[in-house]
Amino acid sequence: MAELNQVIGALNHAADIIENNKQHLTELDGAIGDGDHGINMSRGFSFVKKTLDEGSFETAADLFKKSGMALVAHVGGASGPLFGTAFLRASMTLKDKTEITIEDYINLLKASIEGIKMRGKSDAGEKTMLDALIPAYEAGEQAVQQGKNTVEVLQAVKEGSEKGLKETEKLVAKKGRASYVGERSIGHQDPGAASVALILGAIADYFSEA
Amino acid sequence: MAELNQVIGALNHAADIIENNKQHLTELDGAIGDGDHGINMSRGFSFVKKTLDEGSFETAADLFKKSGMALVAHVGGASGPLFGTAFLRASMTLKDKTEITIEDYINLLKASIEGIKMRGKSDAGEKTMLDALIPAYEAGEQAVQQGKNTVEVLQAVKEGSEKGLKETEKLVAKKGRASYVGERSIGHQDPGAASVALILGAIADYFSEA
Amino acid sequence: MKKLINQPENSLNEMLLGMTKAYPEYLTRLENTNVLIRQNLDGQKVAVVSGGGSGHEPTHAGYIGKGMLDAAVAGDIFTSPTPDQIYEAIKAVDRGKGVLLVVKNYSGDVMNFDMAKELAEMEGIEIEQVIVNDDVAVEDSTFTAGRRGIAGTVLVHKIAGAAVERGWDLQKVKAVAEKSIKRIHSMGMALSPCTVPSAGKPNFTLAEDEVEIGTGIHGEPGTHREKIKTADELTEELFNKIQADEPIKSGEEVALMVNGMGATPLMELYIVNNKVHDLLKSLGTTIHRTFVGEYMTSLEMAGMSLTVLKLDDELKSLLDDPADTPAFKIIN
Amino acid sequence: MKKLINQPENSLNEMLLGMTKAYPEYLTRLENTNVLIRQNLDGQKVAVVSGGGSGHEPTHAGYIGKGMLDAAVAGDIFTSPTPDQIYEAIKAVDRGKGVLLVVKNYSGDVMNFDMAKELAEMEGIEIEQVIVNDDVAVEDSTFTAGRRGIAGTVLVHKIAGAAVERGWDLQKVKAVAEKSIKRIHSMGMALSPCTVPSAGKPNFTLAEDEVEIGTGIHGEPGTHREKIKTADELTEELFNKIQADEPIKSGEEVALMVNGMGATPLMELYIVNNKVHDLLKSLGTTIHRTFVGEYMTSLEMAGMSLTVLKLDDELKSLLDDPADTPAFKIIN
Ligand SMILES: Nc1ncnc2c1ncn2[C@@H]1O[C@H](COP(=O)(O)OP(=O)(O)O)[C@@H](O)[C@H]1O
């Protein structure tokens, strides 16, 4: 699926998309949280870009680890340790690979989910980033099973995340700040889930345009 | 001109007029001061009413003294000691009189002016209550010289105060809080002068309607 | 948005510079971090470290000093600081006797402090953590993130810091901090929202006759909204919520905090204090100490929170111990 | 107008009740008055009495205690207290060694304190008065009421109170208070107005991009209005006005106060403090002590004032003397 420079390209593209959606993410967080999610993600991903720009990476694991550390150190808030942990867990699945296959990608999503669950003490259905990530993973996994090609699988992941994101509107938040507004969180999308959908969407778009 | 019960009636009427103009006085003070003049005067004159209601007075001096003490103790701000001193000085001119003539009234205005100048270290032309009180006194004094009758003199006093008040618009405040806004005080009437005009007007009206 | 700031992205740094310049006798900045640490760390004592998002000043760095905190880690406005920063703070103040982390119960704070704790433990630093969750506005349930930590946290700093000054060991300091947490209950409300500079506009809006009840300290909406009432009625409403959660009984002794959220005139806080005292007195409660002022704010939000700490002899005497920090002093 | 109050006409009384309930160890209320006096007046010392309109909290009663005030007389909001009240305060705290009145230069305050002074003198009480006029925004000229007294007054309380604790006599206390007044210069600005409860609406309005420069502490408009600038620029503008009035020279030592007007987040005050320190340092000045916080407020006005006190050895050591009041503590 991708060599290291393509992975870098895809992550850079994801960072740009996050930057372009900073305002939107912040507004989502404003409705049910404290209105900083876009700011946090944009700050964090600008450091990912910096890391990708300035670093040289031996392996995909190295690349994900350093990106994850940038997220941990610069996003802050709840999403920092969660996205950071997701990247670090992803890194652990990649070992000394210098190329990523579509199966690697699906595996890495699974590991990310486990990392987030552990760090966040959270699970599906609590109106968090997991509610975009889990359906994304499941859709991707299914597409692989069905023998779809890379671009199709990436597309399935993207659509899974977007569907999941849409579904978060119906959920009552049970984790994170949004849980404090209780029932009032219904009718709003979860900002962390929106970030997941943007990132996975950007990755899919990057490879389908390539 | 007036027996004690008429003096009481006139002061009560003045207190009512102040009460009715509370908002207006406060707005004048808001423009160039701290926006409490109407509140101060209404509070103070409500205690004058209480004093007039509950007290029994041997002499006009006693009546003015107790009213003045009520003003000193309840108006507060700059206008409290000034109107209070005015009443106390007025009281001193009346000694053991039980009736007030129009000449007494003019004398009492003069003594009030001196009291305010002493207490406020102020003079004509500084955009204060003096700028209504001095022309009022001068107009009354002139009317007496011209042999006008009581109602005419009271009317002259009233008109003098109103003319003086109008003229304060052109002045730069040099005393009181309004002096802090300097040139910006031009174009606004002085609230203390407005109170003077209301009080002297109420007294004139009381006796011309009687 | 009208604020006394320069570039929003420089506010945190400039604030920290402003604090170090104001209080050189109390605190100093750890180079290349957003960590302020106590000047002249004395003795072989346990260290107390707290921190969280900024915008709550004087929380946290205002409580650095004798009898309270040894270090405060500042995140961006309303954003938890990151593990690397917390880890630097821990390393800087550990004197071999271990470190107590006082964390407010927000997912972000808890996770970032957790990660820092893991880093410190890998370095062999003895470390414990207490999570403050005094806000009774939020349901406490295993199905939620649990209750938030709000203004009562300042009293936890005080208790833990006093225990440290007495030379207690880490486990004992942790135990008494946890005991105090169980006995602290708070509830807040807002008359107006606040604006995070980088967001540029408030997070929620209220009509001229509305108040928000059950707000936290990050400008987030509360549990519900209602028509404005008198100070006495609002105070009683917040107080009843605390009282329903953890009944205050006759004969008990408490410490009381009436905390302003940032824009509320002190005059109004005293009016509120007048009412809470009457309510507590009518329950037969003794008020041992009262704190009225801005202890944990939300930028320029108008509103207040009430905090009640049920005392026992130990907590009472720890609360009364001397403290000397920029924003909290107890003189004996 | 959204406020935590009950009936506007009860606010003053309820605030005073709230203060006495919060600080029973510091102060008590003189029956049937709006006067708070120090608990346990000790020794045969000179007494220091201050007061003025309310709405400036913690000024004045927050400074009652060891090393500052013996009594504070509270007028209605932004309205000078009346002579009878001031007279009661004087009588209550005079211990035969005389009383110093610290008065801010407002026509109302000056005249009401004058009348009270006359009443007290008639009773044979030895009494002196100092008039604080630190506000450089206002022209000082014999053709005006002169300069206003603003936040710098708190430092006069501190100096006079310390002199009293040292056992100085009335004339010496007065002399050092007057020396400090000559050396204190302040300048303020507002980002938003405030609303006196009984008036119900603000005294002036500002556009979203305007600030008011040279404001006093009663919600009155300032000397002029301008477009909002950065915190650094506004700070420099205020500082330059002070500096133009009374140049601060290299080698001089000063105390600095960055005072919040009521609604300004402490974060912003620290950002301002950062800049003032840089400006003072660039002049070669040493900053001996810095006070950042809400010392003299205007209800919920947003904005700040800067105060610079030029020290000499005597003032420095008086400033450093211990103080223990609800709102101002110096621990040695
Ligand atoms: N315990 C958790 N598990 C998973 N995701 C969480 C958890 N807590 C918060 N989140 C995610 O984090 C997002 C909020 O992130 P952000 O606004 O950056 O941090 P904060 O809430 O600290 O301000 C939420 O929308 C949610 O998706």
Ligand SMILES: Nc1ncnc2c1ncn2[C@@H]1O[C@H](COP(=O)(O)OP(=O)(O)O)[C@@H](O)[C@H]1O
């Ligand atoms: N020194 C003075 N001499 C004469 N009148 C004065 C003086 N100072 C103030 N005044 C009057 O007092 C009025 C303001 O009174 P008020 O608003 O009640 O008090 P304050 O200014 O203390 O708020 C002014 O409009 C002016 O007429």
Ligand SMILES: [Mg+2]
């Ligand atoms: Mg958020």
Ligand SMILES: [Mg+2]
């Ligand atoms: Mg006025």
Ligand SMILES: [Mg+2]
């Ligand atoms: Mg946040």
Ligand SMILES: [Mg+2]
């Ligand atoms: Mg006034």
